[in-house]
Amino acid sequence: MSRPHDADASRLAAQSLARGDVTGWFEDLYREAAGGDAVVPWDAPQANPLIVDALADAGDAVGRSALVVGSGLGRDAEHIASLGYRTTAFDVSPTGIDSARARFPESAVDYVVADLLDLPKRWHNAFDLVVESITVQSMPLSVRDDAIAAVASTVAPGGRLLVISGVRADGVEVDGPPWPLTRAEIESFATGGLTTTSIEQIERADIPGARRWQAWFDRTPSRP
């Protein structure tokens, strides 16, 4: 019988969380994967089709900046850069960032090691487009409010935030990772001056992991 594709992630997450380290397993996983000893379950051959479709109608990218949260192996960041955004992509895992750079040696993306829970101050209200796809749900509920507030804080005046996440029904307990988001948690991205533009649930055959939240939030432009 073949191993589940998330077996390595589950093993390393259990070890990391048992020692109270909520993000350390990502580095462990990317390091083992770089040595050919583990599989990264979210390592898809293409950019996330939900992101591709959502950004197809999102307006002119040229001259605008984008931030990709928890960018992993870089597929989504590369797609966003290909649209014309000046793209910064960050991940807490140094090996994850090294692996993305190695995969895309000619990349226009600025790949940065950074922790969502301790972001550089210069990223506050700095980006015209922010894309958060299944990173908040990969962190335990104990840091959820801080993670959501940190994502929201990076959106510039006049900027937009796209959130993609798994769906958790209200009152349902999950033994993550992942810890998918409830509707109330999705709504809570409208914080620190962001307003909700749309929240929908999407189910598509070409999206792994069944149903997803897709939500847009906007920050009012500054007065001239």
Ligand SMILES: C[S@@+](CC[C@H](N)C(=O)[O-])C[C@H]1O[C@@H](n2cnc3c(N)ncnc32)[C@H](O)[C@@H]1O
């Ligand atoms: C489930 S993966 C998703 C990766 C990518 N967004 C995708 O959709 O393929 C979560 C990613 O977020 C990163 N991550 C987790 N916690 C983080 C944190 N506190 N700060 C920055 N990145 C983090 C992990 O290293 C991992 O690459």
